[in-house]
Amino acid sequence: MSIFDHLEELRERIFVSVLAVGAAILGCFAFSKDLIKLLEAPVSVQGVRFLQLSPGEFFFTTLKVSGYCGLLLGSPIILYEIIAFVLPGLTRDERRFLGPIVLGSSVLFYLGVFFSYTVLSPAALNFFVNYADGAVESLWSIDQYFEFVLVLLFSTGLSFQVPVIQLLLGQVGLVSGDQMLSIWRYVVVGAVVAAAVLTPSTDPLTQMLLAGPLLGLYLGGAWMVKLIGR
Numbered sequence: 001m002s003i004f005d006h007l008e009e010l011r012e013r014i015f016v017s018v019l020a021v022g023a024a025i026l027g028c029f030a031f032s033k034d035l036i037k038l039l040e041a042p043v044s045v046q047g048v049r050f051l052q053l054s055p056g057e058f059f060f061t062t063l064k065v066s067g068y069c070g071l072l073l074g075s076p077i078i079l080y081e082i083i084a085f086v087l088p089g090l091t092r093d094e095r096r097f098l099g100p101i102v103l104g105s106s107v108l109f110y111l112g113v114f115f116s117y118t119v120l121s122p123a124a125l126n127f128f129v130n131y132a133d134g135a136v137e138s139l140w141s142i143d144q145y146f147e148f149v150l151v152l153l154f155s156t157g158l159s160f161q162v163p164v165i166q167l168l169l170g171q172v173g174l175v176s177g178d179q180m181l182s183i184w185r186y187v188v189v190g191a192v193v194a195a196a197v198l199t200p201s202t203d204p205l206t207q208m209l210l211a212g213p214l215l216g217l218y219l220g221g222a223w224m225v226k227l228i229g230r
Contacts, residue, residue, distance in 0.1 A: 013081040020077035025070030032062040035069055039149055042122040046129050048138040050145060057143050064143075068150045072113070079106065097171060105164045108217075112160030115213065116153045124152070124206040152206075159194065159214055163221030170225035177226025184219070191215045 001009070028035060040050065052058040083102060090098065129138055169175050195211035 021074035024074040028069040029066040112157035116156035166221035180222035
């Protein structure tokens, strides 16, 4: 194919990706109130009430939630279009390597989102509610609440990509599994720092709950690189 044919194919695949994400966002917007109730569930049972502090705040919050959820649902289509575009230029060995990497990356991302929704977010939110209990009434801004929850969900999903990055570095020969394991002390410090950067709150509980899985994923990825090298 000529360069212009490649550019035309790229344009079509970008169009399909945008169309898929747009359709997913519209579908999520149709059920945005149900999605909001689902995301409010971790603290609504504890008596937390939500307020809109300015006109249209709830409307723009529904747009934000629909956008995040639509991107989450449409990401498999985006990933497929990327793979379909680069696949013809790969060798047979590279294709065999690409499949597990893509599958593992997708599974780890959704696993990170699930972990954040079921463990990390409830723990952090319960900490804030219990800390304020008896001193102030929990009346939270709907926009700031979802800013916290959505950022935490996606940052956790992205942080779960650590083993994928390790496998890529190991396969290209930049670093070995033994070298990854030898710097575990620095990794412990790095996991705590990364958790502090990725979490939108400043409480130590949320940071430790994220730092633990990050450290476990790194060590698991290092052992996997070591076994594959053997």
